[in-house]
Amino acid sequence: MTKKPFVIKRKMTKALQVGNVRVGGGAPIRVQSMTSTDTRDIKATVNQIKRLESAGCEIIRVAVPDQEAAYALGKIKQAIDIPLIADVHFDYRLAIEAVKSGADGIRINPGNMKKERIKEIVQAARDRQVPIRIGVNSGSLEKRLLRRHGGASSSALVESAMDSIRFFEDLQFTNLKISLKSSHVPTMIAAYRSLSKTTRYPLHLGVTEAGSIVHAAVKSSIGIGVLLSEGIGDTLRVSVTGDPLAEIPIAYAILRALDIRRVGPEVISCPTCGRCEIDLEGLVGKVEKKLTGIKADLKIALMGCVVNGPGEAAEADIGIAGGRGTGLLFKKGKIVQKIKESEFIDVLLKEIQMMSDEREEST
Amino acid sequence: MTKKPFVIKRKMTKALQVGNVRVGGGAPIRVQSMTSTDTRDIKATVNQIKRLESAGCEIIRVAVPDQEAAYALGKIKQAIDIPLIADVHFDYRLAIEAVKSGADGIRINPGNMKKERIKEIVQAARDRQVPIRIGVNSGSLEKRLLRRHGGASSSALVESAMDSIRFFEDLQFTNLKISLKSSHVPTMIAAYRSLSKTTRYPLHLGVTEAGSIVHAAVKSSIGIGVLLSEGIGDTLRVSVTGDPLAEIPIAYAILRALDIRRVGPEVISCPTCGRCEIDLEGLVGKVEKKLTGIKADLKIALMGCVVNGPGEAAEADIGIAGGRGTGLLFKKGKIVQKIKESEFIDVLLKEIQMMSDEREEST
Numbered sequence: 001m002t003k004k005p006f007v008i009k010r011k012m013t014k015a016l017q018v019g020n021v022r023v024g025g026g027a028p029i030r031v032q033s034m035t036s037t038d039t040r041d042i043k044a045t046v047n048q049i050k051r052l053e054s055a056g057c058e059i060i061r062v063a064v065p066d067q068e069a070a071y072a073l074g075k076i077k078q079a080i081d082i083p084l085i086a087d088v089h090f091d092y093r094l095a096i097e098a099v100k101s102g103a104d105g106i107r108i109n110p111g112n113m114k115k116e117r118i119k120e121i122v123q124a125a126r127d128r129q130v131p132i133r134i135g136v137n138s139g140s141l142e143k144r145l146l147r148r149h150g151g152a153s154s155s156a157l158v159e160s161a162m163d164s165i166r167f168f169e170d171l172q173f174t175n176l177k178i179s180l181k182s183s184h185v186p187t188m189i190a191a192y193r194s195l196s197k198t199t200r201y202p203l204h205l206g207v208t209e210a211g212s213i214v215h216a217a218v219k220s221s222i223g224i225g226v227l228l229s230e231g232i233g234d235t236l237r238v239s240v241t242g243d244p245l246a247e248i249p250i251a252y253a254i255l256r257a258l259d260i261r262r263v264g265p266e267v268i269s270c271p272t273c274g275r276c277e278i279d280l281e282g283l284v285g286k287v288e289k290k291l292t293g294i295k296a297d298l299k300i301a302l303m304g305c306v307v308n309g310p311g312e313a314a315e316a317d318i319g320i321a322g323g324r325g326t327g328l329l330f331k332k333g334k335i336v337q338k339i340k341e342s343e344f345i346d347v348l349l350k351e352i353q354m355m356s357d358e359r360e361e362s363t
Numbered sequence: 364m365t366k367k368p369f370v371i372k373r374k375m376t377k378a379l380q381v382g383n384v385r386v387g388g389g390a391p392i393r394v395q396s397m398t399s400t401d402t403r404d405i406k407a408t409v410n411q412i413k414r415l416e417s418a419g420c421e422i423i424r425v426a427v428p429d430q431e432a433a434y435a436l437g438k439i440k441q442a443i444d445i446p447l448i449a450d451v452h453f454d455y456r457l458a459i460e461a462v463k464s465g466a467d468g469i470r471i472n473p474g475n476m477k478k479e480r481i482k483e484i485v486q487a488a489r490d491r492q493v494p495i496r497i498g499v500n501s502g503s504l505e506k507r508l509l510r511r512h513g514g515a516s517s518s519a520l521v522e523s524a525m526d527s528i529r530f531f532e533d534l535q536f537t538n539l540k541i542s543l544k545s546s547h548v549p550t551m552i553a554a555y556r557s558l559s560k561t562t563r564y565p566l567h568l569g570v571t572e573a574g575s576i577v578h579a580a581v582k583s584s585i586g587i588g589v590l591l592s593e594g595i596g597d598t599l600r601v602s603v604t605g606d607p608l609a610e611i612p613i614a615y616a617i618l619r620a621l622d623i624r625r626v627g628p629e630v631i632s633c634p635t636c637g638r639c640e641i642d643l644e645g646l647v648g649k650v651e652k653k654l655t656g657i658k659a660d661l662k663i664a665l666m667g668c669v670v671n672g673p674g675e676a677a678e679a680d681i682g683i684a685g686g687r688g689t690g691l692l693f694k695k696g697k698i699v700q701k702i703k704e705s706e707f708i709d710v711l712l713k714e715i716q717m718m719s720d721e722r723e724e725s726t
Contacts, residue, residue, distance in 0.1 A: 005516065218620055229589055266578075268572040268574055270572050
């Protein structure tokens with residue numbers, strides 16, 4: 001693919017500093033996640049964050065349901081390298097405690113906290129130059145908005161966000177990020193589209209309650225993907241029920257699919273049909289597993305037949321087009337060698353490691 | 364969600380009849396798949412098609428690499444209920460044989476067949492009123508187009524399709540469907556967008572070589588999802604390396620996420636955070652597995668805590684908001700009963716089965 005088929009004109013937003021990571025204002029679109037551990041269990045939480053970090057997570061959020069969790073943030077922060085966001089509901093004091101413990105950002109939900117209390121959070125955040133995310137969520141909108149809009153519609157989400165933005169701006173606090181999550185993809189798309197027309201704050205994209213891994217991948221890819229393709233969004237989170245580690249490859253796959261950021265190798269492989277003469281599914285699974293940790297931008301093609309195989313493999317940095325018991329190894333369109341099926345993985349991984357050592361992430 | 368957040372204005376296309384299934388012209392967007400068996404193995408192929416059929420596959424394609432496979436089509440066709448498409452490359456005689464064997468449609472790739480030969484296929488297809496899909500593929504474009512466009516760009520894909528369309532129209536054959544697949548999502552999006560402006564033939568959407576299940580879900584969801592959200596597309600296939608059965612739930616999840624077709628239950632579940640007090644991932648996995656075969660449109664919420672749980676669960680047809688060892692069962696926003704965690708699945712599935720018996724697919 002020599003020419004870009006379409007150019008995404010990114011909506012310019014205000015730049016924020018979240019710990020050591022820049023968000024918005026043209027910075028790369030950031031990949032976030034959230035821990036699923038008990039935040040008070042410092043060891044388990046740090047372990048999970050370290051795993052997320054090495055998978056490519058750039059900003060991590062933890063739930064802060066009580067004082068003990070708020071205190072734990074200090075120790076967690078010391079043990080990790082990426083910015084730490086405190087997710088606080090209901091109790092404004094937990095947000096203030098989290099800021100004091102060293103959180104790099106606070107996420108609050110305007111639907112479940114009184115405005116008067118938020119003023120005190122703003123004071124703490126201002127003192128430590130910590131940004132606040134206004135995390136509007138269709139599941140916890142203010143009752144008066146639900147009544148006025150006849151439900152958790154996109155306009156209700158946007159109005160909730162705009163109310164909060166005005167409130168913060170009246171306090172001269174503009175160190176803000178906004179999210180408008182819904183489990184209903186069209187609602188989420190419509191809400192972000194609308195809000196992005198009226199504000200310049202960085203937007204954090206996500207679909208809530210997206211479900212188990214495949215369903216989460218579908219809903220997040222459509223919701224986040226449609227918006228990114230329109231230039232909307234500065235950070236994102238793919239929500240998956242279960243181990244958050246699964247969120248990171250999906251997030252990068254979304255960014256990669258739209259040519260926005262290319263981190264790590266991409267494996268392309270044919271869907272296997274009646275023509276396939278090798279165990280392609282097994283091969284893809286084994287190769288993908290072995291690629292963990294490789295950050296270089298490489299396109300790897302694993303093709304099961306001669307009909308589409310060589311054509312696609314020619315576009316990849318490296319590829320195998322398999323036949324009956326043997327295969328052709330390609331590098332940048334040139335045939336390098338003929339190899340036995342039993343040697344596919346070893347030969348391929350050795351080549352990939354060499355190519356990887358020469359490269360890094362490209363954008 | 365009471366109001367539609369955005370209305371997808373579907374591009375009106377020519378209606379085709381593919382066996383007993385209408386495609387285009389406002390018909391529901393059809394879900395297709397392709398077998399991964401050896402087509403000559405009639406028993407294995409029929410078994411796979413039957414499994415795909417009961418999962419919701421509406422049109423099935425099989426590879427026809429030789430005469431024996433072409434002859435097998437007749438027997439396969441007799442044993443299945445959904446339309447059967449023959450996928451033919453290189454050898455025009457296989458396409459003619461497939462039509463004679465009773466195929467409901469033919470897919471050919473203009474990049475690997477001579478125009479003169481295609482005339483004979485057209486004659487056979489016309490005699491039996493069988494539609495032809497022009498399946499353009501970035502991996503097998505005509506060499507002269509690759510040279511002129513500097514690679515397999517979206518404009519090269521569109522030009523290949525338009526050349527073929529003109530060729531068929533000169534023969535007064537307009538019983539056509541078109542696809543423009545690429546493994547590069549932006550290329551595929553740009554190509555379909557462009558073609559949909561200039562033709563009224565139904566479009567079959569897909570991303571090729573999409574890879575293993577999660578990556579395929581991401582790439583297909585973005586590529587197909589962006590186009591569907593713009594009203595483009597009449598049939599679709601999600602390509603997954605491995606068992607094609609995995610393609611069907613992803614296809615319906617894409618259609619459902621955009622409120623286009625709602626077939627089968629949707630499970631929403633929170634991503635689990637430090638607040639979660641039940642084994643939500645285990646619960647979601649078990650419930651999803653038990654839902655196989657239920658075609659009713661139901662929204663089922665499985666929530667791990669009280670912060671977002673009750674709010675979201677209230678929007679679902681049925682839901683559980685779990686606490687420590689117990690949970691609240693909701694139906695259409697009303698609390699029905701308090702149940703023990705050990706009884707979650709049994710109670711939920713009994714209720715779902717009852718609700719399912721009362722309903723069917725809605726659009």
